[in-house]
Amino acid sequence: MPFENPSREHIKELLKAARNVAVVGLSDKPDRVSHMVAEAMQKKGYRIIPVNPNAESILGETCYATLSDIPEPVDIVNVFRRSEHVVPVAEEAVRIKAKVFWLQQGIYNEEAAEIAKAGGLDVIMDRCIKVEDSILLPGGK
Template identity: 45%
Template sequence: MAHRNDPEVIARLLTAPGRWAVVGLSQNTARAAHRVAAGLQQMGHPIVPVHPRAEEVHGARGYRTLAEVPGRVDVVDVFVNSRRAGAVVDDAIAAGAGAVWLQLGVVDEAAAARAAAAGLDVVMDTCPLIEVAHLPR
């Protein structure tokens, strides 16, 4: 069965305070992850860059893996291609994240099912900056 995004989950994740780990975020300003992370910060969400280079981005310290991130991560925002998304989702489950958000174009039905079965909220194939425009004002 195909995953269907729940508008109430999307609204809660975007409006409730929460720390977002952005997997795939680097200093490359041409990448969508860079713009989305800035938008998340503007919405009041602290971000944690997760990238093999562990770069500082938007003033936030970077980490190579989710397992290295200290403290709670509320949402893991997945900015990797669909072939790699399942491993990131498994890392999010292992890290005790509350939700996974697979970005626009990132689809892995099996990973979404694993996350949901583990009790995580799941949003897939959309972008927070698109969805925030649909929230009631």
Template identity: 50%
Template sequence: MFQNPTDQELANLLKTSKTVAVVGLSDNPDRPSYEVASYLQSQGYEIIPVNPRIGQSLGRKAHRSLREVEGPVDIVDVFRRGEEVDELVDQAVQAGAKVLWMQLGVVNEQAAKRAQDAGLTVVMDRCMKIEHQRLLGGAEL
């Protein structure tokens, strides 16, 4: 059965990660993906938008898929339905990601196991913004 990393492990990965590819990032400030990514950007993370339906978000060019992202990615933060996560596992591995993070409400145990078997740390059904604020005391926007 899947188990999220401990608070200590989460705090450590949030402290050591720099680049976050946000799959499903919207260009609409009213969407949760935009709010979370904007917060993470304000905390010093480099945000890479991944969404084939937009041209850019948060001042950064959007990529159609993780396959288009150049350079290493520390965290792949997923704002997609749970059943869509499985296809992202291989892309996350190819992107050099260390962490596959599924946002609140995103659950896929099979994808989590595949990602763990490929060497990724997996966080499931947790919000990166909430966890960052809780564990590292990030400023509220």
């Protein structure tokens, strides 16, 4: 059975419940899409936790080399990595007991989705979290 994203109503509920969003592949360069999306989400009230082993801080938040290094609970793991590199991220998202595994627009990997689903996570693929948040929660959370 091919993968299907959750309903828009379910995605809305996931976003409303989320506080901490770990962004894997968040760039420290302001002109990169990952940076722009994370900054917009931060301005909407989400706590952005950067996962980038090559930076110390991004958007005023401490960077972590891996999801496992984050010392607090993570609600959404938002991924900006190429599709072929997301299986280990899914495995780690399961290990840290995140609630949602979210692959940004253009990123799709059925194996990663199966791993995350089997670990109890809701999975969203090939959708931009900023766009979904703007459509589903235009006035904020």
